[in-house]
Amino acid sequence: xxxxxxxxxxxxxxxxxxxxxxxxxxxxxxxxxxxxxxxxxxxxxxxxxxxxxxxxxxxxxxxxxxxxxxxxxxxxxxxxxxxxxxxxxxxxxxxxxxxxxxxxxxxxxxxxxxxxxxxxxxxxxxxxxxxxxxxxxxxxxxxxxxxxxxxxxxxxxxxxxxxxxxxxxxxxxxxxxxxxxxxxxxxxxxxxxxxxxxxxxxxxxxxxxxxxxxxxxxxxxxxxxxxxxxxxxxxxxxxxxxxxxxxxxxxxxxxxxxxxxxxxxxxxxxxxxxxxxxxxxxxxxxxxxxxxxxxxxxxxxxxxxxxxxxxxxxxxxxxxxxxxxxxxxxxxxxxxxxxxxxxxxxxxxxxxxxxxxxxxxxxxxxxxxxxxxxxxxxxxxxxxxxxxxxxxxxxxxxxxxxxxxxxxxxxxxxxxxxxxxxxxxxxxxxxxxxxxxxxxxxxxxxxxxxxxxxxxxxxxxxxxxxxxxxxxxxxxxxxxxxxxxxxxxxxxxxxxxxxxxxxxxxxxxxxxxxxxxxxxxxxxxxxxxxxxxxxxxxxxxxxxxxxxxxxxxxxxxxxxxxxxxxxxxxxxxxxxxxxxxxxxxxxxxxxxxxxxxxxxxxxxxxxxxxxxxxxxxxxxxxxxxxxxxxxxxxxxxxxxxxxxxxxxxxxxxxxxxxxxxxxxxxxxxxxxxxxxxxxxxxxxxxxxxxxxxxxxxxxxxxxxxxxxxxxxxxxxxxxxxxxxxxxxxxxxxxxxxxxxxxxxxxxxxxxxxxxxxxxxxxxxxxxxxxxxxxxxxxxxxxxxxxxxxxxxxxxxxxxxxxxxxxxxxxxxxxxxxxxxxxxxxx
RNA sequence: GCCCGGGUGGCGGAACUGGUGUACGCGGUCGGCUUAAACCCGACUGUCCCUCGUGGGCAUGUGGGUUCGAAUCCCACCCCGGGCACCA
Numbered sequence: 009x010x011x012x013x014x015x016x017x018x019x020x021x022x023x024x025x026x027x028x029x030x031x032x033x034x035x036x037x038x039x040x041x042x043x044x045x046x047x048x049x050x051x052x053x054x055x056x057x058x059x060x061x062x063x064x065x066x067x068x069x070x071x072x073x074x075x076x077x078x079x080x081x082x083x084x085x086x087x088x089x090x091x092x093x094x095x096x097x098x099x100x101x102x103x104x105x106x107x108x109x110x111x112x113x114x115x116x117x118x119x120x121x122x123x124x125x126x127x128x129x130x131x132x133x134x135x136x137x138x139x140x141x142x143x144x145x146x147x148x149x150x151x152x153x154x155x156x157x158x159x160x161x162x163x164x165x166x167x168x169x170x171x172x173x174x175x176x177x178x179x180x181x182x183x184x185x186x187x188x189x190x191x192x193x194x195x196x197x198x199x200x201x202x203x204x205x206x207x208x209x210x211x212x213x214x215x216x217x218x219x220x221x222x223x224x225x226x227x228x229x230x231x232x233x234x235x236x237x238x239x240x241x242x243x244x245x246x247x248x249x250x251x252x253x254x255x256x257x258x259x260x261x262x263x264x265x266x267x268x269x270x271x272x273x274x275x276x277x278x279x280x281x282x283x284x285x286x287x288x289x290x291x292x293x294x295x296x297x298x299x300x301x302x303x304x305x306x307x308x309x310x311x312x313x314x315x316x317x318x319x320x321x322x323x324x325x326x327x328x329x330x331x332x333x334x335x336x337x338x339x340x341x342x343x344x345x346x347x348x349x350x351x352x353x354x355x356x357x358x359x360x361x362x363x364x365x366x367x368x369x370x371x372x373x374x375x376x377x378x379x380x381x382x383x384x385x386x387x388x389x390x391x392x393x394x395x396x397x398x399x400x401x402x403x404x405x406x407x408x409x410x411x412x413x414x415x416x417x418x419x420x421x422x423x424x425x426x427x428x429x430x431x432x433x434x435x436x437x438x439x440x441x442x443x444x445x446x447x448x449x450x451x452x453x454x455x456x457x458x459x460x461x462x463x464x465x466x467x468x469x470x471x472x473x474x475x476x477x478x479x480x481x482x483x484x485x486x487x488x489x490x491x492x493x494x495x496x497x498x499x500x501x502x503x504x505x506x507x508x509x510x511x512x513x514x515x516x517x518x519x520x521x522x523x524x525x526x527x528x529x530x531x532x533x534x535x536x537x538x539x540x541x542x543x544x545x546x547x548x549x550x551x552x553x554x555x556x557x558x559x560x561x562x563x564x565x566x567x568x569x570x571x572x573x574x575x576x577x578x579x580x581x582x583x584x585x586x587x588x589x590x591x592x593x594x595x596x597x598x599x600x601x602x603x604x605x606x607x608x609x610x611x612x613x614x615x616x617x618x619x620x621x622x623x624x625x626x627x628x629x630x631x632x633x634x635x636x637x638x639x640x641x642x643x644x645x646x647x648x649x650x651x652x653x654x655x656x657x658x659x660x661x662x663x664x665x666x667x668x669x670x671x672x673x674x675x676x677x678x679x680x681x682x683x684x685x686x687x688x689x690x691x692x693x694x695x696x697x698x699x700x701x702x703x704x705x706x707x708x709x710x711x712x713x714x715x716x717x718x719x720x721x722x723x724x725x726x727x728x729x730x731x732x733x734x735x736x737x738x739x740x741x742x743x744x745x746x747x748x749x750x751x752x753x754x755x756x757x758x759x760x761x762x763x764x765x766x767x768x769x770x771x772x773x774x775x776x777x778x779x780x781x782x783x784x785x786x787x788x789x790x791x792x793x794x795x796x797x798x799x800x801x802x803x804x805x806x807x808x809x810x811x812x813x814x815x816x817x818x819x820x821x822x823x824x825x826x827x828x829x830x831x832x833x834x
Numbered sequence: 835g836c837c838c839g840g841g842u843g844g845c846g847g848a849a850c851u852g853g854u855g856u857a858c859g860c861g862g863u864c865g866g867c868u869u870a871a872a873c874c875c876g877a878c879u880g881u882c883c884c885u886c887g888u889g890g891g892c893a894u895g896u897g898g899g900u901u902c903g904a905a906u907c908c909c910a911c912c913c914c915g916g917g918c919a920c921c922a
Contacts, residue, residue, distance in 0.1 A: 782904095
């Protein structure tokens with residue numbers, strides 16, 4: 009009994025035995041370290057977005073790193089020296105909010121979580137170069153975040169500026185534009201308010217054009233590029249000057265439609281416009297205007313931004329001159345005009361603009377048609393399409409409006425009343441946060457010297473220890489009095505440290521640079537080392553970062569390039585965005601109780617099953633629904649391949665392939681080479697892991713079938729199984745390494761990626777599809793390379809083709825060699 | 835409203851540039867192994883019809899079109915998902 013039990017154990021596929029064994033080999037031998045020395049191999053930098061360490065890793069992490077690891081392994085085995093590092097985006101609000109609740113230092117809760125992530129990555133068998141690991145909250149890292157900040161500061165790319173900013177009343181901090189989703193804080197969902205505050209900004213808008221244009225140089229999913237284009241929102245148009253004669257002030261407006269200038273019947277300014285009070289003064293409208301402005305400024309960002317709400321506004325009691333025709337048009341203040349875009353004032357053309365039309369309807373203002381082509385009169389609905397100009401000017405009437413745009417701008421330009429202009433939706437990146445757990449901004453405020461950067465040799469400015477993490481609308485760092493009080497680095501006098509910290513997106517905007525030279529304590533990196541790896545060849549992460557992180561990182565790389573610190577102008581040459589894993593069609597969440605945790609799955613089936621299943625479930629860029637039964641199917645497959653390999657290795661000799669292949673051997677060899685070809689194609693370029701794994705399943709099934717039905721030679725059997733293991737390695741590395749070693753004695757990761765032998769891909773004959781009028785009627789065996797006439801004859805001779813052709817006239821015959829023949833009859 | 839994706843068996847999905855629709859997996863049915871169950875292994879599995887075959891009709895969201903041939907291309911519409919949304 010003991011013996012048979014042992015024998016049974018021998019045959020069992022046991023990931024609990026297999027996986028730790030190989031993990032130990034890789035750890036002991038430091039297999040996945042990229043090394044420092046250039047050894048002549050082409051390099052490849054494969055990177056997954058670094059995790060935010062909070063609690064335990066979830067199934068989305070597993071997918072992200074399973075995809076990245078498959079790519080990293082494939083690149084290694086196709087001859088590349090691969091950099092595949094790992095780190096942690098460790099500063100951030102969740103750890104701080106946890107600290108507010110529990111008093112546990114964010115550093116400690118983050119460290120606990122990092123341990124969980126490290127364990128998970130090892131349990132999952134992800135091939136990470138651990139020598140480059142760091143957390144962005146390590147002083148040895150954020151020292152250089154501060155250095156980069158100062159680099160940008162010195163070039164004027166980081167600046168302090170007072171403006172209306174987005175404020176989250178729950179998190180008690182300002183937010184970047186990108187962090188406001190539908191008027192709500194992207195972190196906590198509270199309605200965001202507008203506040204007038206002086207804050208730190210990065211001048212990302214200086215890079216708007218390059219961020220836009222260089223999208224053409226990178227291989228990213230088109231929808232991500234589109235999102236970035238829309239976010240940057242470049243609009244070409246003109247700035248046109250309207251003059252208020254009574255006050256003698258000029259008000260430029262930005263318009264994308266100079267062709268409609270003759271249709272401007274009123275003029276609107278944003279409630280925040282600095283001249284509002286001055287304009288209303290002495291008109292009798294002062295009180296009404298003041299009331300309206302106060303009301304508008306107190307609206308929530310969401311209320312204000314709602315395009316469907318009825319238009320409101322009040323007259324200022326002044327007029328401006330329309331520069332194209334000298335007309336005096338009334339001025340209004342209305343909250344549908346935004347101070348942050350253009351000049352904070354617009355010309356209103358109700359005949360050809362939805363918003364102006366709605367406003368004109370409410371306040372009964374004249375509506376004039378200046379572009380013809382609308383189906384209904386412009387009084388009823390604005391016409392926003394193209395057409396010839398009317399009611400404008402003898403020089404322009406009848407001209408196609410597209411043409412008139414430049415004609416009118418040129419004409420205005422000659423008289424100094426306007427000029428071409430470009431506007432962007434993109435705003436500068438507001439980076440300061442009134443929160444504790446972030447990178448301190450390394451500047452000092454001195455009454456005499458103003459803002460003084462902390463000298464480089466005093467970096468890092470360490471985050472001080474504090475007692476109370478509770479946000480109070482000012483940075484909690486304010487409370488660290490001893491830390492705040494400092495001598496001015498410039499004059500030596502009394503000064504105070506900046507107490508705001510940086511947005512965590514600053515930390516993650518350059519981490520991929522640090523990995524290249526992570527242990528450097530003399531500099532953020534050595535440019536020569538960086539040049540070996542950058543840009544990242546393949547970046548992998550969630551599409552939720554399409555704008556935020558992916559735009560900021562591009563900006564950082566461009567700015568650092570301009571400062572002469574790096575060669576690359578783009579951080580990520582290729583981007584892959586993976587889809588979400590859902591359960592029962594819904595996003596996993598604790599409140600829904602539909603969370604699938606990697607831990608129990610791996611405990612039950614092993615990491616290989618979990619990884620391979622996630623890749624097999626469907627195209628990795630799509631969302632996919634988790635199925636417990638599906639996991640079992642993949643587990644069965646891995647077990648089958650492992651058992652077949654183990655048994656074959658134990659029970660058959662290992663002779664060379666016989667010179668004369670039997671039909672069975674040939675079938676196995678063909679299937680193996682077909683699988684090599686298929687998997688290689690699926691891996692290079694496309695990320696078709698699901699069909700790649702399906703091909704390996706087919707190969708394994710073929711082995712089972714042939715072994716069951718016939719008597720293949722051991723060599724063919726071993727080749728087919730070895731090939732299956734070799735191809736499986738990127739998806740299920742432990743099982744594949746184990747099976748491969750048993751079959752060949754070699755380590756699969758040290759083997760080059762298999763190459764398909766064209767002799768086994770070609771076939772002597774193929775199944776020729778015979779169609780009559782486009783419908784498949786028969787199939788016949790045809791010799792490869794047969795010419796048209798032979799194929800036509802073969803098809804015509806097929807019995808079921810005969811049956812359908814009989815009694816009809818053959819009109820023509822379409823022959824597609826190596827595929828089909830279609831007989832067209834009547 | 836605008837801009838992207840996407841609708842294929844009972845389910846997840848496959849079909850590279852128009853050329854065998856439904857690979858692979860799940861589920862289901864039947865069978866083998868077993869005292870039994872689990873595991874494992876094998877066969878079948880879009881749908882309807884009949885004269886039961888090497889048979890025929892119908893099937894890729896809906897309706898048209900192009901083509902010898904359409905899941906794939908074109909037009910219109912419906913549904914689902916995502917992004918943007920008073921940006922002048």
